[in-house]
Every structure is written in C-alpha cells, then in structure tokens.
Amino acid sequence: xxxxxxxxxxxxxxxxxxMTFVKAKVSIDELEDGEVLAIRMNDGEPVQNxxxxxxxxxxxxxxxxxxxxxxxxLYVRKVEE
Amino acid sequence: xxxxxxxxxxxxxxIILKEVGAKGQKKLLNAxxxxxxxxxxxxxxxxxxxxxxxxxxxxxDADDVELSNLQRQIIHSTEDVGKPKVKxxxxxxxxxxxxxxxxxxxxxxxxxxxxxxxxxxxFIIDGTDNFPAKFLINDACVLEKKPFSHAGxxxxxxxxxxxxxxxxxxxxxxFQDPPPKDAVPTCKQAGVIGAMGGVIGSLQAMEAVKYIIGxxxxxxxxxxxxxxxxxxxxxxxLPSNTHNCAVCGDHxxxxxxxxxxxxxxxxxx
Numbered sequence: 243x244x245x246x247x248x249x250x251x252x253x254x255x256x257x258x259x260x261m262t263f264v265k266a267k268v269s270i271d272e273l274e275d276g277e278v279l280a281i282r283m284n285d286g287e288p289v290q291n292x293x294x295x296x297x298x299x300x301x302x303x304x305x306x307x308x309x310x311x312x313x314x315x316l317y318v319r320k321v322e323e
Numbered sequence: 324x325x326x327x328x329x330x331x332x333x334x335x336x337x338i339i340l341k342e343v344g345a346k347g348q349k350k351l352l353n354a355x356x357x358x359x360x361x362x363x364x365x366x367x368x369x370x371x372x373x374x375x376x377x378x379x380x381x382x383x384d385a386d387d388v389e390l391s392n393l394q395r396q397i398i399h400s401t402e403d404v405g406k407p408k409v410k411x412x413x414x415x416x417x418x419x420x421x422x423x424x425x426x427x428x429x430x431x432x433x434x435x436x437x438x439x440x441x442x443x444x445x446f447i448i449d450g451t452d453n454f455p456a457k458f459l460i461n462d463a464c465v466l467e468k469k470p471f472s473h474a475g476x477x478x479x480x481x482x483x484x485x486x487x488x489x490x491x492x493x494x495x496x497x498f499q500d501p502p503p504k505d506a507v508p509t510c511k512q513a514g515v516i517g518a519m520g521g522v523i524g525s526l527q528a529m530e531a532v533k534y535i536i537g538x539x540x541x542x543x544x545x546x547x548x549x550x551x552x553x554x555x556x557x558x559x560x561l562p563s564n565t566h567n568c569a570v571c572g573d574h575x576x577x578x579x580x581x582x583x584x585x586x587x588x589x590x591x592x
Binding site for chain 2: 260261263264265267268271272298299
C-alpha cells in the first residue's frame with residue numbers, strides 16, 4: 243500500500259465532538275493551499291463526522307486508513323477558497 | 324501567533340464556522356474596537372465583543388452608574404451603582420474573557436479629543452444617546468476614515484446603519500444636521516424598553532465582527548429599523564448620492580468635528 247506524503251499531522255484522539263473537528267480545522271487553517279494534513283482519530287463518531295465536515299469546508303479527502311489499533315488516519319488536501 | 328488550546332476551546336463555536344475559522348478568530352483577537360457610551364447600546368455590544376475575543380476594546384463614558392441604568396445596561400450590576408461606568412464595564416469584560424485588553428476613557432468625547440481617540444481603533448461603535456455626540460462621531464469617523472456603526476433607541480424603536488469610508492452614505496448624508504433642541508425627546512425623558520438595547524447593541528456588535536472578519540454584507544447604504552411593538556424590521560435603502568454632503572461630499576464645508584450645544588435635559592446613556 244502506497245504511503246501518502248503529508249506536510250503536517252494532528253492527533254485528535256484526545257478530543258470528542260465537536261472539538262475533534264475544531265482541532266483538525268485549526269491545523270488545516272495553518273497549511274498552505276495544496277498541502278496535506280494527516281489526522282489521527284478514533285473509530286466511531288470521529289470517523290463518521292470529521293471527513294464529512296472537512297469535505298463541507300471544501301477540502302479534498304485523499305484517503306482514510308485503518309491503523310488497526312482502534313484509530314484511523316485521514317489524509318486531507320487543503321483547498322483554499 | 325498560534326491559538327492556544329484554551330483559546331481553541333473557548334472560541335470553538337466560532338472556529339467551526341466556515342466564515343470565521345482559526346484565521347477569522349485571530350483577526351478578532353488582533354482587532355481594536357472603540358465603544359462610545361457604556362449604556363443601553365454599549366453594554367451588550369461590549370459584552371458580545373469581549374466574549375468574541377476582540378483583543379482590544381476601548382470604552383468611553385464620563386458618567387457613573389445610576390440605579391435607573393440597570394433596567395437595560397446589563398454590563399453593570401447593583402453593586403456598581405456610583406462607580407464610573409467605564410470601570411464597571413471593564414471589570415465585567417475582564418471577568419468574561421481574560422484575552423481582552425480593555426482601555427477606559429472616563430470622559431466626554433468632544434471636538435478637541437475625538438479624532439485622536441478614534442485614530443488607534445479599527446472600528447467604532449456609537450452607543451451614545453444624543454444628537455451632538457452622534458454628529459461628532461460621524462464627522463470624526465469620516466475625517467479619520469474610520470468605519471463605524473450608528474445606532475439609536477427610544478421607547479420600543481431602534482435603528483442602525485453602518486458607515487464604511489467610500490462605501491456609501493454617512494450619518495450626515497442622511498440626517499444633515501442635529502434637530503432643534505427639544506424637538507426630539509431623549510430616552511431619559513421618553514423611556515426605552517430594556518431589551519431594545521440588547522437587540523440593537525447586539526446588531527452593532529455583529530456589524531463590528533463581520534467587518535473584522537471581512538465576511539457578509541454590512542449595513543452600508545441601508546438603515547435598519549426595528550419596531551418592537553409590531554415586531555417589524557425594515558431595511559430602508561438610503562440615497563447613494565453623497566456628493567453634496569457637508570462632511571463626506573465632493574466639496575466638504577466641515578473639515579473639523581463640531582461641538583453642538585447639548586440640550587440641558589439631555590443626559591449621556
């Protein structure tokens with residue numbers, strides 16, 4: 243499986259909704275257009291909601307990988323408005 | 324400057340908004356807003372701006388808190404009676420949000436001090452209750468090229484408009500000159516429903532926030548009126564021709580702020 247190159251990473255496994263998305267959003271706001279953020283999140287609600295919220299912000303979802311430890315990593319490419 | 328974890332949590336409901344985000348919140352934290360009048364309008368405006376994390380808030384008022392203020396001026400409490408309003412307002416805002424730096428000006432604005440006072444701020448809120456002050460603030464903001472929110476409240480009615488240099492009429496374009504003394508009662512004489520300050524002052528805070536984050540449409544070129552008894556808002560389009568205005572027109576005759584005479588019965592909010 244090809245590893246995705248990312249520019250920045252953030253771990254939101256210590257947060258619950260809505261702070262999961264807030265923490266991820268603050269991280270992606272710091273990136274330049276086209277850069278990739280890797281977001282590590284817990285299975286369940288974050289996996290349901292964070293990718294959708296990122297998409298609604300206009301960013302591009304590249305991949306969601308199962309880390310097989312109860313967490314997932316979401317790769318998102320920043321799309322500036 | 325990155326947001327701290329505490330700030331990310333405090334402002335999370337802002338940051339979630341697409342129109343605000345971390346960038347917009349940082350703009351708010353770096354912004355400077357001056358509120359003239361710590362009364363019915365200034366109280367809710369100051370509280371919402373403090374809660375929103377506007378980094379520097381200036382507040383101007385020469386008066387002390389009176390018992391009759393407390394029915395509407397929610398930034399002051401019963402134990403504040405007798406205290407300068409600016410001190411009471413500062414204490415409330417600092418308790419609400421330690422991110423905010425509050426500058427207090429325990430004085431009346433007049434032609435000699437207003438230009439210098441507004442110069443260091445990004446946006447001005449007119450929370451005064453008398454025509455001389457409203458024309459003074461308008462003229463000073465036009466001359467210093469500062470955006471400001473005008474508002475007025477009386478009885479069950481309120482109104483507001485926003486001036487941004489070069490983007491529409493100023494207050495004087497619309498109202499020309501102060502009315503004759505005694506032609507219009509002040510809210511001291513006429514009364515005002517307490518929540519009116521909350522409605523209109525909060526809308527002034529909303530305009531300031533939108534101006535700072537640079538999103539949405541401001542009330543430039545419009546006067547928004549609110550009749551609480553009929554529960555009617557009206558957005559009235561203002562004349563776009565500003566050429567003949569005495570202060571912001573093509574050939575201004577007013578080049579310095581003017582101290583109009585204050586009706587002796589009038590009282591600052």
